[in-house]
Amino acid sequence: MLQLLGPTRIRFMDHFEEPPHAIVYAPGRVNLMGEHTDYQEGFVLPVAINRYVVIALHQAPGAQSRWFTSSSLRPVTFDISNPDAGKDTWARYGVGVAHQFIKAGHAIDDTRAFVESNIPVGAGLSSSAALTCAFAVYYNEITQAKYDALTLAKMAQAGENEFAGVPCGLMDPLAVLGGEAGCAMFIDLRDPGHYHSVKLPEGFSIVVCDTGIRHDLGSGDYAKRTAESAAAAKALGKPMLRDVTLGDVEAAKSQLGDVPYRRARHVVSENKRTALMANALLKQDLASIGGLMKESHLSQSHDYEVSCQEADTMAEICWAAEGCIGARLTGGGFGGSLVAIIRSEAFPQFSAEVSERYLGQTGKQAKVLQCAAVNGAGFTRDLGTEPPHIEPHVRFRKTLFPLAEYTYPTAWSGLSDGLL
Ligand code: GAF
Numbered sequence: 001m002l003q004l005l006g007p008t009r010i011r012f013m014d015h016f017e018e019p020p021h022a023i024v025y026a027p028g029r030v031n032l033m034g035e036h037t038d039y040q041e042g043f044v045l046p047v048a049i050n051r052y053v054v055i056a057l058h059q060a061p062g063a064q065s066r067w068f069t070s071s072s073l074r075p076v077t078f079d080i081s082n083p084d085a086g087k088d089t090w091a092r093y094g095v096g097v098a099h100q101f102i103k104a105g106h107a108i109d110d111t112r113a114f115v116e117s118n119i120p121v122g123a124g125l126s127s128s129a130a131l132t133c134a135f136a137v138y139y140n141e142i143t144q145a146k147y148d149a150l151t152l153a154k155m156a157q158a159g160e161n162e163f164a165g166v167p168c169g170l171m172d173p174l175a176v177l178g179g180e181a182g183c184a185m186f187i188d189l190r191d192p193g194h195y196h197s198v199k200l201p202e203g204f205s206i207v208v209c210d211t212g213i214r215h216d217l218g219s220g221d222y223a224k225r226t227a228e229s230a231a232a233a234k235a236l237g238k239p240m241l242r243d244v245t246l247g248d249v250e251a252a253k254s255q256l257g258d259v260p261y262r263r264a265r266h267v268v269s270e271n272k273r274t275a276l277m278a279n280a281l282l283k284q285d286l287a288s289i290g291g292l293m294k295e296s297h298l299s300q301s302h303d304y305e306v307s308c309q310e311a312d313t314m315a316e317i318c319w320a321a322e323g324c325i326g327a328r329l330t331g332g333g334f335g336g337s338l339v340a341i342i343r344s345e346a347f348p349q350f351s352a353e354v355s356e357r358y359l360g361q362t363g364k365q366a367k368v369l370q371c372a373a374v375n376g377a378g379f380t381r382d383l384g385t386e387p388p389h390i391e392p393h394v395r396f397r398k399t400l401f402p403l404a405e406y407t408y409p410t411a412w413s414g415l416s417d418g419l420l
Contacts, residue, residue, distance in 0.1 A: 004054040004116050012056035012114040015068050015075075020056035020114075022141065026134040026377035027052050028119035029126045029175035030206060030330045030339040032184050032281075033292065034274035035300055038169030039226050040233065040241040040267050041190045043274035045198065046171055047206060048179020049371040051119040053130040057138060058112045065110040067091050070117075080110045090115075093128055096163025097135040100155040106143040120367065122214035124331025128164065129172030130377075132156035137177070137377045149177050149396045150193045166218045167226055168332075178396040179376035185398075186278045190242060194397035200373055201284045204325065205344040209318060209354055210367040211310045213335030222332050225263070225306065232256065232264040241267040266303035270296060286325050289341060293326030294319060297338075306333030310362050314338050317357045322349045344370075 005023060012020045027048040034044035060066075066075045069090060078085035078095070081102070086095045098108045119127040136156045140147050147155070153173035160166050174187055178195060186196040200206070215221070233241045235256055236248055241264055249256075249264045256264065273292045280288035297315045301307035307315075311329050315338060318327035323346020330339040342350050351368040358366040 004052055004118060008054045008056045008114060008116040011068070011070065011116065012058075012112075015114060016058065016066075016112045018058065020112075021058045022138060022379065022381050023054065023056050024134045024138045024141075024377065024379045025052050025054045026130040026137065026176050027179055027374050028130050029172060029179065030208060030337075030371065031171065031175070032206075032330075032339060032341075033277040033296055033328075034171070034270060035296065035329065035331070035333070036225060036229070036304055036306065037242075037267055037270050037274065038171035038189050039167075040229050042240075042242045042267060042271040044171045044175075044187050044189065045184050045274050045277055046175035046179075046187070047184045047200070047371075047373045048175055048376050049125070049206065049208070050374045051125065051369070051371070053115065053117040053119060053127065053134050055116075055134050055138065056114045059109045059142070060112050061109040063110055065112070067094065067111070067113040067115065069115040080108055090131070092163050093131045093160060094135040096159030097132050097156055098139060098159075099163065100136075100158050101139045101143060101145065104145070104155075106139070106145060108139065108143070120210055120337075122216065122336065123208070123210045123367075124329075124333065124336025125208065126172040126176055126331065128160060128166070129156060129168075129176045132159045133173050133176040133377050135159075136173075137379050141379050148193075149174075153177055153192070164218060167223050168217065169226075174396075175376070177376045179374055180398070181375050182373050184278070184281065184373065185396075186274070194399065196278070197398045197400055198278045198281050201281060203344055204341055205347055206371045206373065207340045207342050207347065207350065208330075208367075208369040208371055209314055209327070209338040209340055209358075210369070211308075211314050211335055211337065211358075212364050212366065213308055213310045215308075215332075215334035215336065217332045217334075221306075221334055225304065228260065228263045229267055232260040232267075235260055236264065242271065244268050246272070262303040262305075266299045269299055269303075273299075290319075290324075290326035293328040293341070297328035300329050300333060304333075308333075308335050310358075310364060311335065311338060313361050314354070314358055314366065317354055317361070321353045321357075322346050324350060 028051040031046040068075045076091040156173040184198040323343040325341045327340035
Protein backbone atom coordinates (compact mmCIF):
# COMPACT_ATOMS: atom_id res chain seq x y z
CA MET A 1 0.00 0.00 0.00
CA LEU A 2 2.87 2.33 0.80
CA GLN A 3 4.08 2.08 -2.79
CA LEU A 4 0.72 3.37 -4.02
CA LEU A 5 0.28 6.20 -1.49
CA GLY A 6 2.87 8.60 -2.92
CA PRO A 7 1.89 8.18 -6.58
CA THR A 8 -1.82 8.50 -5.73
CA ARG A 9 -1.16 11.75 -3.90
CA ILE A 10 0.89 13.06 -6.83
CA ARG A 11 -1.78 12.10 -9.37
CA PHE A 12 -4.37 13.88 -7.21
CA MET A 13 -2.23 17.04 -7.22
CA ASP A 14 -1.69 16.75 -11.00
CA HIS A 15 -5.44 16.79 -11.53
CA PHE A 16 -6.58 19.23 -8.86
CA GLU A 17 -3.51 21.44 -8.23
CA GLU A 18 -3.77 21.09 -4.44
CA PRO A 19 -2.90 18.31 -2.00
CA PRO A 20 -5.59 15.91 -0.84
CA HIS A 21 -6.82 16.30 2.73
CA ALA A 22 -7.14 12.56 3.27
CA ILE A 23 -5.98 9.25 1.87
CA VAL A 24 -7.83 6.00 2.46
CA TYR A 25 -6.83 2.53 1.41
CA ALA A 26 -8.41 -0.91 1.45
CA PRO A 27 -6.90 -4.30 0.55
CA GLY A 28 -8.27 -7.04 -1.69
CA ARG A 29 -8.85 -10.51 -0.30
CA VAL A 30 -8.62 -14.17 -1.11
CA ASN A 31 -10.83 -16.72 0.56
CA LEU A 32 -9.07 -19.91 1.66
CA MET A 33 -12.33 -21.83 2.18
CA GLY A 34 -16.07 -21.20 2.42
CA GLU A 35 -17.19 -20.22 -1.07
CA HIS A 36 -20.82 -19.22 -1.67
CA THR A 37 -21.61 -19.87 1.98
CA ASP A 38 -21.81 -16.28 3.28
CA TYR A 39 -25.30 -15.55 1.96
CA GLN A 40 -26.56 -18.72 3.66
CA GLU A 41 -25.13 -17.63 7.04
CA GLY A 42 -22.31 -20.15 6.81
CA PHE A 43 -18.57 -20.10 7.52
CA VAL A 44 -15.83 -18.33 5.56
CA LEU A 45 -12.03 -18.12 5.90
CA PRO A 46 -10.78 -15.02 4.06
CA VAL A 47 -7.39 -13.30 4.15
CA ALA A 48 -6.81 -9.62 3.29
CA ILE A 49 -3.93 -9.46 0.79
CA ASN A 50 -1.31 -6.84 -0.08
CA ARG A 51 -3.05 -5.52 -3.18
CA TYR A 52 -4.87 -2.25 -2.61
CA VAL A 53 -7.33 0.40 -3.66
CA VAL A 54 -5.96 3.80 -2.56
CA ILE A 55 -8.06 6.98 -2.79
CA ALA A 56 -6.85 10.56 -2.30
CA LEU A 57 -9.68 12.97 -1.52
CA HIS A 58 -10.56 16.57 -0.82
CA GLN A 59 -13.94 17.92 0.12
CA ALA A 60 -15.49 20.28 -2.43
CA PRO A 61 -18.67 21.66 -0.86
CA GLY A 62 -20.73 23.70 -3.31
CA ALA A 63 -18.89 22.24 -6.33
CA GLN A 64 -19.64 19.05 -8.24
CA SER A 65 -17.87 15.83 -7.32
CA ARG A 66 -15.05 14.99 -9.77
CA TRP A 67 -13.61 11.53 -9.40
CA PHE A 68 -10.64 10.32 -11.48
CA THR A 69 -9.18 6.87 -11.73
CA SER A 70 -5.87 5.80 -13.26
CA SER A 71 -7.66 3.40 -15.61
CA SER A 72 -9.56 6.15 -17.43
CA LEU A 73 -8.60 9.59 -18.70
CA ARG A 74 -12.00 11.12 -18.09
CA PRO A 75 -13.38 11.97 -14.65
CA VAL A 76 -16.88 11.07 -13.52
CA THR A 77 -18.68 14.28 -12.56
CA PHE A 78 -21.88 14.47 -10.53
CA ASP A 79 -23.77 15.88 -7.54
CA ILE A 80 -23.38 13.38 -4.72
CA SER A 81 -26.90 14.09 -3.43
CA ASN A 82 -28.39 12.74 -6.68
CA PRO A 83 -29.24 9.03 -6.20
CA ASP A 84 -28.56 8.46 -9.93
CA ALA A 85 -25.05 9.97 -9.68
CA GLY A 86 -22.32 8.09 -11.54
CA LYS A 87 -24.78 5.67 -13.18
CA ASP A 88 -23.11 3.04 -15.40
CA THR A 89 -19.63 3.97 -14.16
CA TRP A 90 -17.19 2.62 -11.56
CA ALA A 91 -18.08 5.65 -9.37
CA ARG A 92 -21.39 3.96 -8.59
CA TYR A 93 -19.70 1.92 -5.85
CA GLY A 94 -18.60 5.05 -3.98
CA VAL A 95 -21.89 6.84 -4.58
CA GLY A 96 -23.72 3.78 -3.22
CA VAL A 97 -21.77 4.02 0.04
CA ALA A 98 -22.23 7.80 0.29
CA HIS A 99 -25.97 7.23 0.05
CA GLN A 100 -25.93 4.77 2.95
CA PHE A 101 -24.48 7.60 5.08
CA ILE A 102 -27.04 10.07 3.66
CA LYS A 103 -29.84 7.60 4.51
CA ALA A 104 -28.47 7.36 8.05
CA GLY A 105 -28.85 11.14 8.40
CA HIS A 106 -25.30 12.36 7.69
CA ALA A 107 -24.52 15.40 5.57
CA ILE A 108 -22.19 14.31 2.73
CA ASP A 109 -20.27 16.93 0.72
CA ASP A 110 -19.15 16.55 -2.86
CA THR A 111 -15.50 15.59 -3.22
CA ARG A 112 -12.53 15.62 -5.55
CA ALA A 113 -11.00 12.17 -5.66
CA PHE A 114 -8.28 10.19 -7.40
CA VAL A 115 -8.57 6.40 -7.21
CA GLU A 116 -5.58 4.09 -7.79
CA SER A 117 -5.66 0.30 -7.55
CA ASN A 118 -3.40 -2.66 -8.09
CA ILE A 119 -6.15 -5.23 -7.46
CA PRO A 120 -7.00 -6.88 -10.78
CA VAL A 121 -10.66 -6.15 -11.55
CA GLY A 122 -12.98 -9.13 -12.04
CA ALA A 123 -10.33 -11.57 -10.79
CA GLY A 124 -12.30 -12.70 -7.73
CA LEU A 125 -10.09 -10.66 -5.39
CA SER A 126 -12.75 -8.23 -4.13
CA SER A 127 -11.69 -5.13 -6.03
CA SER A 128 -15.27 -3.87 -5.67
CA ALA A 129 -15.42 -4.40 -1.89
CA ALA A 130 -12.04 -2.66 -1.59
CA LEU A 131 -13.56 0.32 -3.39
CA THR A 132 -16.76 0.42 -1.33
CA CYS A 133 -14.88 -0.12 1.94
CA ALA A 134 -12.33 2.60 1.18
CA PHE A 135 -15.21 5.04 0.67
CA ALA A 136 -16.96 3.72 3.80
CA VAL A 137 -13.82 4.38 5.87
CA TYR A 138 -13.54 7.88 4.39
CA TYR A 139 -17.16 8.83 5.13
CA ASN A 140 -16.94 7.30 8.60
CA GLU A 141 -14.00 9.58 9.40
CA ILE A 142 -15.25 12.70 7.69
CA THR A 143 -18.70 12.53 9.31
CA GLN A 144 -17.23 11.38 12.65
CA ALA A 145 -20.00 8.78 12.62
CA LYS A 146 -17.71 6.25 14.34
CA TYR A 147 -19.62 3.25 13.08
CA ASP A 148 -18.20 -0.08 14.15
CA ALA A 149 -16.70 -2.58 11.73
CA LEU A 150 -19.85 -4.62 11.23
CA THR A 151 -22.04 -1.57 10.56
CA LEU A 152 -19.50 -0.24 8.04
CA ALA A 153 -19.28 -3.63 6.32
CA LYS A 154 -23.07 -3.69 6.01
CA MET A 155 -23.07 -0.16 4.57
CA ALA A 156 -20.43 -1.16 2.01
CA GLN A 157 -22.43 -4.26 1.11
CA ALA A 158 -25.67 -2.27 0.79
CA GLY A 159 -23.91 0.27 -1.44
CA GLU A 160 -22.90 -2.51 -3.83
CA ASN A 161 -26.25 -4.34 -3.60
CA GLU A 162 -28.44 -1.32 -4.19
CA PHE A 163 -26.33 0.90 -6.44
CA ALA A 164 -24.19 -1.55 -8.45
CA GLY A 165 -26.89 -4.24 -8.62
CA VAL A 166 -24.69 -7.08 -7.30
CA PRO A 167 -26.44 -9.12 -4.58
CA CYS A 168 -23.12 -9.98 -2.90
CA GLY A 169 -22.83 -11.27 0.65
CA LEU A 170 -20.99 -9.83 3.64
CA MET A 171 -17.74 -11.79 3.49
CA ASP A 172 -15.78 -9.39 1.27
CA PRO A 173 -16.33 -6.15 3.22
CA LEU A 174 -15.69 -7.99 6.49
CA ALA A 175 -12.34 -9.25 5.19
CA VAL A 176 -11.36 -5.96 3.56
CA LEU A 177 -12.13 -3.92 6.69
CA GLY A 178 -11.01 -6.38 9.35
CA GLY A 179 -8.07 -8.30 7.84
CA GLU A 180 -5.21 -9.17 10.17
CA ALA A 181 -1.55 -9.42 9.14
CA GLY A 182 -0.30 -13.02 9.03
CA CYS A 183 -3.75 -14.46 9.73
CA ALA A 184 -6.91 -15.75 8.11
CA MET A 185 -10.29 -14.77 9.58
CA PHE A 186 -12.67 -17.57 10.43
CA ILE A 187 -16.07 -15.84 10.33
CA ASP A 188 -19.38 -17.38 11.29
CA LEU A 189 -21.86 -15.33 9.24
CA ARG A 190 -24.54 -16.00 11.82
CA ASP A 191 -22.47 -13.90 14.22
CA PRO A 192 -20.37 -11.65 11.97
CA GLY A 193 -19.49 -8.99 14.56
CA HIS A 194 -16.29 -10.76 15.47
CA TYR A 195 -13.97 -13.32 13.97
CA HIS A 196 -11.67 -16.12 15.04
CA SER A 197 -8.07 -15.43 14.12
CA VAL A 198 -6.25 -18.29 12.39
CA LYS A 199 -2.48 -17.84 12.23
CA LEU A 200 -1.12 -18.86 8.86
CA PRO A 201 1.73 -21.37 8.91
CA GLU A 202 5.19 -19.89 8.43
CA GLY A 203 7.28 -20.86 5.41
CA PHE A 204 4.22 -21.07 3.15
CA SER A 205 2.83 -18.47 0.75
CA ILE A 206 -0.61 -17.61 -0.48
CA VAL A 207 -0.47 -17.39 -4.26
CA VAL A 208 -3.14 -16.05 -6.59
CA CYS A 209 -3.32 -17.76 -9.99
CA ASP A 210 -5.43 -15.49 -12.17
CA THR A 211 -6.96 -17.34 -15.12
CA GLY A 212 -7.55 -14.08 -17.00
CA ILE A 213 -11.19 -15.13 -17.50
CA ARG A 214 -13.52 -12.31 -16.50
CA HIS A 215 -17.14 -12.57 -15.53
CA ASP A 216 -19.26 -9.71 -14.19
CA LEU A 217 -20.97 -10.82 -10.97
CA GLY A 218 -23.73 -8.35 -11.82
CA SER A 219 -24.56 -10.31 -14.97
CA GLY A 220 -27.04 -12.63 -13.24
CA ASP A 221 -25.26 -15.96 -12.63
CA TYR A 222 -24.23 -15.02 -9.10
CA ALA A 223 -27.77 -13.86 -8.28
CA LYS A 224 -29.08 -17.14 -9.75
CA ARG A 225 -26.91 -19.15 -7.35
CA THR A 226 -28.07 -17.11 -4.34
CA ALA A 227 -31.69 -17.75 -5.37
CA GLU A 228 -31.04 -21.47 -5.91
CA SER A 229 -29.50 -21.80 -2.46
CA ALA A 230 -32.41 -19.96 -0.84
CA ALA A 231 -34.86 -22.23 -2.70
CA ALA A 232 -32.97 -25.36 -1.59
CA ALA A 233 -33.09 -24.22 2.07
CA LYS A 234 -36.81 -23.59 1.73
CA ALA A 235 -37.39 -27.01 0.17
CA LEU A 236 -35.52 -28.53 3.12
CA GLY A 237 -37.78 -26.62 5.52
CA LYS A 238 -34.94 -24.56 7.04
CA PRO A 239 -34.34 -20.78 7.13
CA MET A 240 -30.80 -21.14 5.75
CA LEU A 241 -28.58 -23.93 4.43
CA ARG A 242 -26.50 -23.20 7.51
CA ASP A 243 -29.18 -25.04 9.49
CA VAL A 244 -28.96 -28.15 7.30
CA THR A 245 -26.74 -31.19 7.79
CA LEU A 246 -25.28 -33.41 5.08
CA GLY A 247 -27.59 -36.13 6.41
CA ASP A 248 -30.61 -33.88 5.74
CA VAL A 249 -29.41 -33.23 2.19
CA GLU A 250 -28.89 -36.93 1.44
CA ALA A 251 -32.24 -37.89 2.96
CA ALA A 252 -34.04 -35.33 0.77
CA LYS A 253 -32.11 -36.15 -2.44
CA SER A 254 -35.02 -37.47 -4.50
CA GLN A 255 -37.47 -34.91 -3.15
CA LEU A 256 -35.09 -32.03 -3.99
CA GLY A 257 -34.20 -33.04 -7.55
CA ASP A 258 -30.70 -32.97 -9.05
CA VAL A 259 -29.78 -29.28 -9.21
CA PRO A 260 -31.14 -28.16 -5.79
CA TYR A 261 -29.56 -31.29 -4.28
CA ARG A 262 -26.13 -30.41 -5.67
CA ARG A 263 -26.42 -26.73 -4.70
CA ALA A 264 -27.34 -27.68 -1.13
CA ARG A 265 -24.61 -30.32 -0.97
CA HIS A 266 -21.97 -27.78 -1.97
CA VAL A 267 -22.94 -25.17 0.63
CA VAL A 268 -23.37 -27.64 3.49
CA SER A 269 -20.16 -29.57 2.74
CA GLU A 270 -18.23 -26.33 2.17
CA ASN A 271 -19.22 -25.11 5.65
CA LYS A 272 -17.79 -28.27 7.09
CA ARG A 273 -14.60 -27.93 5.04
CA THR A 274 -14.17 -24.37 6.31
CA ALA A 275 -14.09 -25.39 9.95
CA LEU A 276 -11.79 -28.31 9.11
CA MET A 277 -9.49 -26.04 7.09
CA ALA A 278 -9.08 -23.58 9.98
CA ASN A 279 -8.00 -26.47 12.18
CA ALA A 280 -5.73 -27.92 9.51
CA LEU A 281 -3.96 -24.55 9.09
CA LEU A 282 -3.39 -24.23 12.82
CA LYS A 283 -2.04 -27.76 13.04
CA GLN A 284 0.00 -27.31 9.84
CA ASP A 285 -1.64 -30.49 8.64
CA LEU A 286 -0.53 -30.14 5.03
CA ALA A 287 -2.23 -33.28 3.74
CA SER A 288 -5.62 -32.11 5.06
CA ILE A 289 -5.10 -28.57 3.70
CA GLY A 290 -4.40 -30.00 0.25
CA GLY A 291 -7.28 -32.49 0.37
CA LEU A 292 -9.82 -29.94 1.58
CA MET A 293 -8.82 -27.38 -1.07
CA LYS A 294 -9.06 -29.96 -3.83
CA GLU A 295 -12.42 -31.16 -2.62
CA SER A 296 -13.69 -27.58 -2.39
CA HIS A 297 -12.64 -26.88 -5.97
CA LEU A 298 -14.36 -30.01 -7.23
CA SER A 299 -17.51 -29.18 -5.26
CA GLN A 300 -17.57 -25.65 -6.73
CA SER A 301 -17.08 -27.09 -10.18
CA HIS A 302 -19.44 -30.10 -10.11
CA ASP A 303 -22.07 -29.23 -7.51
CA TYR A 304 -22.26 -25.45 -7.49
CA GLU A 305 -21.19 -24.97 -11.14
CA VAL A 306 -19.30 -21.73 -10.58
CA SER A 307 -16.05 -22.82 -12.23
CA CYS A 308 -15.15 -22.82 -15.92
CA GLN A 309 -12.88 -24.89 -18.15
CA GLU A 310 -9.86 -22.61 -17.69
CA ALA A 311 -10.23 -22.58 -13.88
CA ASP A 312 -10.48 -26.37 -13.84
CA THR A 313 -7.38 -26.61 -16.03
CA MET A 314 -5.57 -24.19 -13.72
CA ALA A 315 -6.57 -26.32 -10.71
CA GLU A 316 -5.10 -29.49 -12.28
CA ILE A 317 -1.90 -27.62 -13.14
CA CYS A 318 -1.54 -26.20 -9.62
CA TRP A 319 -2.19 -29.53 -7.90
CA ALA A 320 0.69 -31.09 -9.86
CA ALA A 321 3.08 -28.12 -9.60
CA GLU A 322 6.30 -27.94 -7.58
CA GLY A 323 5.78 -26.91 -3.94
CA CYS A 324 1.97 -26.77 -4.09
CA ILE A 325 0.13 -27.82 -0.91
CA GLY A 326 -3.37 -27.08 -2.19
CA ALA A 327 -5.34 -24.94 -4.64
CA ARG A 328 -8.97 -24.03 -5.30
CA LEU A 329 -11.18 -21.47 -6.99
CA THR A 330 -11.62 -18.36 -4.81
CA GLY A 331 -14.28 -15.62 -4.84
CA GLY A 332 -17.46 -15.41 -6.88
CA GLY A 333 -16.18 -17.74 -9.62
CA PHE A 334 -17.24 -18.18 -13.28
CA GLY A 335 -13.57 -17.44 -14.04
CA GLY A 336 -11.33 -15.25 -11.91
CA SER A 337 -8.58 -16.74 -9.78
CA LEU A 338 -7.46 -19.79 -7.89
CA VAL A 339 -5.81 -19.44 -4.53
CA ALA A 340 -2.92 -21.79 -3.87
CA ILE A 341 -0.91 -22.44 -0.73
CA ILE A 342 2.66 -23.29 -1.63
CA ARG A 343 6.04 -23.71 0.03
CA SER A 344 7.50 -20.19 -0.14
CA GLU A 345 10.87 -21.24 -1.47
CA ALA A 346 9.21 -22.98 -4.42
CA PHE A 347 7.53 -19.80 -5.70
CA PRO A 348 9.86 -19.09 -8.67
CA GLN A 349 9.51 -22.64 -9.97
CA PHE A 350 5.78 -22.85 -9.18
CA SER A 351 5.12 -19.57 -10.97
CA ALA A 352 7.13 -20.53 -14.06
CA GLU A 353 5.57 -24.00 -14.24
CA VAL A 354 1.98 -22.78 -13.82
CA SER A 355 2.36 -19.96 -16.36
CA GLU A 356 3.97 -22.19 -18.97
CA ARG A 357 1.53 -25.10 -18.64
CA TYR A 358 -1.53 -22.83 -18.53
CA LEU A 359 -0.40 -21.08 -21.71
CA GLY A 360 0.29 -24.43 -23.34
CA GLN A 361 -3.08 -25.92 -22.43
CA THR A 362 -5.39 -22.91 -22.86
CA GLY A 363 -3.45 -20.49 -25.07
CA LYS A 364 -4.03 -17.88 -22.36
CA GLN A 365 -1.66 -15.92 -20.17
CA ALA A 366 -1.94 -16.56 -16.42
CA LYS A 367 -0.91 -14.05 -13.77
CA VAL A 368 0.71 -15.65 -10.73
CA LEU A 369 0.97 -13.34 -7.70
CA GLN A 370 2.69 -14.15 -4.40
CA CYS A 371 0.67 -12.43 -1.66
CA ALA A 372 1.07 -11.52 2.00
CA ALA A 373 -1.73 -11.51 4.58
CA VAL A 374 -2.18 -7.90 5.73
CA ASN A 375 -4.27 -5.66 7.98
CA GLY A 376 -7.58 -4.24 6.79
CA ALA A 377 -8.54 -0.80 5.49
CA GLY A 378 -7.07 2.41 6.90
CA PHE A 379 -7.20 6.20 6.79
CA THR A 380 -4.67 8.99 7.14
CA ARG A 381 -4.74 12.77 7.25
CA ASP A 382 -1.10 12.78 8.27
CA LEU A 383 0.37 13.36 4.86
CA GLY A 384 3.45 15.31 5.88
CA THR A 385 5.43 12.42 7.34
CA GLU A 386 7.27 9.88 5.30
CA PRO A 387 6.11 7.15 5.51
CA PRO A 388 2.69 8.44 6.57
CA HIS A 389 1.37 7.28 9.91
CA ILE A 390 -1.46 4.89 9.16
CA GLU A 391 -3.65 2.86 11.45
CA PRO A 392 -6.18 0.22 10.53
CA HIS A 393 -9.46 2.09 10.67
CA VAL A 394 -11.71 -0.31 12.49
CA ARG A 395 -11.03 -3.22 14.75
CA PHE A 396 -13.19 -6.26 15.03
CA ARG A 397 -13.52 -8.18 18.23
CA LYS A 398 -11.44 -11.26 17.72
CA THR A 399 -10.72 -14.49 19.49
CA LEU A 400 -8.29 -17.22 18.59
CA PHE A 401 -9.65 -20.12 16.62
CA PRO A 402 -9.79 -23.16 18.90
CA LEU A 403 -7.10 -25.74 18.27
CA ALA A 404 -9.43 -28.51 19.35
CA GLU A 405 -12.01 -29.50 16.74
CA TYR A 406 -14.46 -26.65 16.24
CA THR A 407 -17.65 -27.19 18.23
CA TYR A 408 -20.41 -27.14 15.72
CA PRO A 409 -23.80 -25.62 16.48
CA THR A 410 -26.32 -28.26 17.55
CA ALA A 411 -27.91 -28.37 14.13
CA TRP A 412 -24.59 -29.67 12.84
CA SER A 413 -24.52 -32.82 14.86
CA GLY A 414 -24.86 -34.84 11.67
CA LEU A 415 -21.60 -33.57 10.28
CA SER A 416 -19.72 -36.80 10.57
CA ASP A 417 -21.71 -38.18 7.62
CA GLY A 418 -21.19 -37.06 4.07
CA LEU A 419 -18.37 -36.30 1.79
CA LEU A 420 -15.24 -36.21 3.83
C1 GAF B 1 -18.38 -12.81 -4.11
C2 GAF B 1 -19.38 -12.19 -3.13
F1 GAF B 1 -19.24 -10.85 -3.10
C3 GAF B 1 -19.20 -12.77 -1.73
O1 GAF B 1 -20.21 -12.27 -0.89
C4 GAF B 1 -19.20 -14.29 -1.74
O2 GAF B 1 -20.51 -14.79 -1.90
C5 GAF B 1 -18.26 -14.82 -2.81
O3 GAF B 1 -18.51 -14.23 -4.08
C6 GAF B 1 -18.36 -16.32 -2.96
O4 GAF B 1 -17.93 -16.94 -1.80
O5 GAF B 1 -17.09 -12.44 -3.80
